Amino acid sequence: MPKLNELLQQWQDDPAFMSNVTRWETVPASEGNFSDFPSHLGPQLHKALKRRGIEKLYSHQAKAVDAVLNNNNVVVVTPTASGKTLCYNLPVVNSLIKDQSSRALFLFPTKALAQDQVTELRDLTADLDTPLHCQTYDGDTEPGLRQGIRRNGHIVVTNPDMLHSAILPHHTKWIQLFQNLQYIVIDEMHQYRGVFGSHVANVIRRLKRICAFYGSDPKFILCSATIANPGELAGMLIEEPLQVINENGSPQAEKHFVFYNPPMINPELGLRRSSLLEAQRVASELISKEIQTIIFTRSRLGVEILLTYLRQGIKKRPGEESSIRGYRGGYLPRERRAIEEGLRAGTIKGVISTNALELGIDIGALDACLMTSYPGSIASTWQQAGRSGRRSGTSLALLIANSEPLNQYIVANPDYFFGRTPERALADPDNLIILTNHVRCAAFELPFDQGEKFGSAEITAILNFLVEEDVLYLSDSRYHWMEDTYPAEEISLRSATRENVVIIDNTGPHPRVIGEVDRFSAPMLVHEEAIYMHGGKQFQVEKLDFDEKKAYVRLVDVNYFTDANLSVDLKTLDIFEQEEGKINRAWGDVRINALVSMFKKIRFNTHENLGAGPVDLPETEMHTTAFWISFTPAAYGNMTLSEIQSGLISLANLIPQVAAFFLMGDPRDLRAVSQVKAPFTELPTLYLYDNFPGGVGYSAEIYRSYKEIFTAARKVITDCKCIDGCPSCIGPTSQDGESSKKKVLHLIEVILG
Ligand SMILES: [Zn+2]
Incomplete structure (x- = not known):
């Protein structure tokens, strides 16, 4: 019997192990659904695929190719390792072979991810009779290469930030x-x-306008991991009719998916054994x-702790290199490539990673994954x-x-x-601040006509x-740009406003910018002495210059995080x-x-609290x-105001996490x-607000799906084995000794009617 199957059997026979398992799901192997190459696909690609050992396509790949070549917009929903890149590479390359002026x-x-993708594209197109140029265009692209890419790149691979700040504003160079x-x-x-x-x-509205x-x-052609609303999100992004392809024809080997809850060691405090240990x-x-x-951990610190422990525990011969490695942002690219290579070759037996390895990067397939x-x-x-x-063969996810x-x-x-039903992904393209910023960018790129819409948005x-x-100034029914500055430069796609606090790392010999936070979050996240986490690293804030919008930080390695009141x-x-x-219940505009x-x-x-x-x-x-919800006297009955107050505080602890x-x-959103x-x-009222200026659509959605959210919150509380409130449910127990859980549950019952 293979070693993994043996070990799984051993665990299943071990009552101590199984008492911590809340679910053992076996996903059976499936053969996969295959299709012949679609008739539209030309002979050059047939050859290229066969050279790579591909005789047939998975059914979802064939469907995607057909849909695209029949001139549809398509969103393909695919799990990891189901060959999604062929869903777009095949129809695109096929069309470019037919018409080499196409882009x-x-x-x-x-x-x-963009750089990884180009490697794959080049492999597919390597010995086509028709040469195609596939290039990345990003901050790392050498200035000397840029002009050639603009002129001759058949496939330009980039990221939205680059499109926003470097490509669209200079569209005249990209004719x-x-x-x-x-x-x-x-x-x-x-x-x-x-x-x-x-x-x-x-940014896509701007792109379509330029086109x-x-x-x-x-x-x-869009590809997504599994979410509840791929069609809705894609429609929101591109504002075009589209076809959703939501099936997976790739073969699957047997997989065991195990949920494991470490044993409770102190029910009063709700303390469980550490998940890292x-x-x-x-x-x-x-x-x-x-x-x-x-092994995936959430922080850089987690990577290093586990790496140390595991290396101590597993003996190796003197002089032999350890077969266990860490992987996270901050390692040098050469080191990372060596680890990826070692994983593919099988010389590395264990890797501990932040979510840096979650997407894209090719490390082959492993036997087991621990989260x-x-x-x-x-x-x-x-x-x-x-x-x-x-x-083939069994795999484990725990x-x-x-x-x-x-x-x-x-x-x-x-x-x-x-x-x-996984989560719904939401966005609000018509957020007034975000929309206004992009109307500025779009107006810089091309004048607006009076009455012109921006995507579906009315912007007069x-x-x-x-x-x-x-x-802008208005002349001859057109709005023209009149400022000297160039707007995209100061707008970051990763935050809501233009007023960001820049984070500057002073650790090395030269200060360097490592990120930014919007000014509303700055007092919470980068006040002096705060621990700021970035790319899995911890930095301590040495100085926050709020007027100059700069926070100066230094790399540290500490065993705590900070939480601002x-x-x-x-x-x-x-x-x-x-x-x-x-x-x-209601939702609307508020000022915070x-x-x-x-x-x-x-x-x-x-x-544990280490100081303040x-x-x-x-x-x-x-x-x-x-979104807010308020309780009339008819709802709270004979609860006293102080009971209601502590109930509301508990809800305020729990509901944002459940709603997020x-x-x-992110719960911080x-x-x-x-x-x-x-x-x-x-009246006694609980407010939940979008933590972004203008909001991004969360409140409206909570208004609509409050029942689902409060039902889940109730389950968190009733399922929690603590005696009367703990960090795993409604927060620490109140000092007054009254039953907190009961109070909160009562309020939730009232909400759910
Ligand atoms: Zn609890």
Whole structure:
């Protein structure tokens, strides 16, 4: 029996191991569905595929090729390792062979993925009779090569940031591309959600506008990991009718997917054994049996800790190089390539990685994947799990929960995960601030005609506003650019406003910019002494210059993170929709005034409080959208105000996490405020607001799906084995000794009617 099957059998026979398993799902092997090469596919590609040992296509690949070559926009939903790149490479290359003046533009969310992709494209096109030029165009492209790419690149592979800041504003240098653009490929579409997605949708509006100007009308091919609403998200991004291909014809080997919850060691505090230590134990077993394993952790620190522990535990002969490696941002590219190569060749038996290895990068298929906590979304979990699984033979994916509410929810409710409805990905292209910023960029690129729409957005009011601001002037029914500056440069696609605080790393001999945060989040995330996590690394903020919008940081290695205490004053400005009854629900515009006055240092894993410090920063103000729910006396019955207050505080702890989970956002994207007598409603009220100026659509969605969200929240609380509240559910127990869980559950019952 193969070693992995042997070990799985051993675990299944071990009651101690199995008492921590909340689900053991065996996904049976499937043969796969194959199709002949579609009739449109020319002989050169037949040859190229056969050279690579491909005699038939998977059914979803063939469908995608057909749909694209029949002139449809297509979104293909595919799991990891199902051959998705052929879904777009084949029809695009086929069309370019037929008409060498045609062009294609490929967009990937990161530079690394784009560079990987070009390697694959070049392999496919290597010995075609018709030579095709496939090039990346990004910040690393040498200036000397750029002109050639602009003129001769058949397939230009880039990222949305580059398209936004370097290609569209200089469209006159890209005439060959825009006149002849036949296809736009958008891979990893599910990454384009929230603020980033709202920006990218507007970049695509600009792209389509430029194409129309040069007389081309490209078709779109999008690929996404599994999400609940691929058609909706794709439609939001490209604003065109499209065909959804949502099947997987690739063969699958047998896979065991195990949910593992470390044993409770202190029920009163809700403390479980550390998920890292459990992962170490399981990983040692796998690796010492030579079962090739990848272990995902959430932080750089986690990578290093596990690496140290595992190397200590697994003996090697003197002088022999360790077969266990770490992999994360911050390693040199050469080192990373060597690790990838070692994984493919099988000389490396274990790798511990941040999510840097989650997508794209080719490391072959491994035997086992351990996740040391819930990766944050169902889509990411499947992607990480997809790193194990060969064409034949058994593979394992093991998810170890930590003690946070979402982790606990997932392991306690495996049906939710294995059911067929993963998260909905949301974006709001018409967010006023984001939209206005891109109208500026678009107006710089080409004048707007009076009455012209921007994608589906009606923008006359925005154009007139920009005239008042002396950014544009109106003459002969056209809006012309009149500022000296070039707008795209100061707009980042990764945050909502133009007013960002730049983060500068002072660790090395030369200061360098490593990132930015929007100014509303700056007091929370980069106050002095804050630990700022970036690319899996920890930096300590030495100085925050709020006026100059600069934060200076230095690399550190500490065992804690920081959490700033935010006091928020919320004022309701406008109601968009509401429903009144025993409870009143609504969503609308609000103004947030936020002040950070202190922060806490919290130890990883145990969440032990290691101390606190003051923060001295001015108040910030933000307009955004919020969902709120208020309780009439008929709803809360004989609960006292102080009971309601503590119930609301608990809900404010839990609901943003649960809601973010349904909306596929980061829990930090949503914030909650509770007011026991809200000035606006005059009732006990829980507010949840989008933590971005203008909002990105979360509040409206919570208004619509509040039942689902509060039902899940109820389950988190009732499933939690703690006695009366813990960090895994409603937060720490209140000091007054009253039953917190009961109070919160009562409020939730009222909400659910
Ligand atoms: Zn609990």
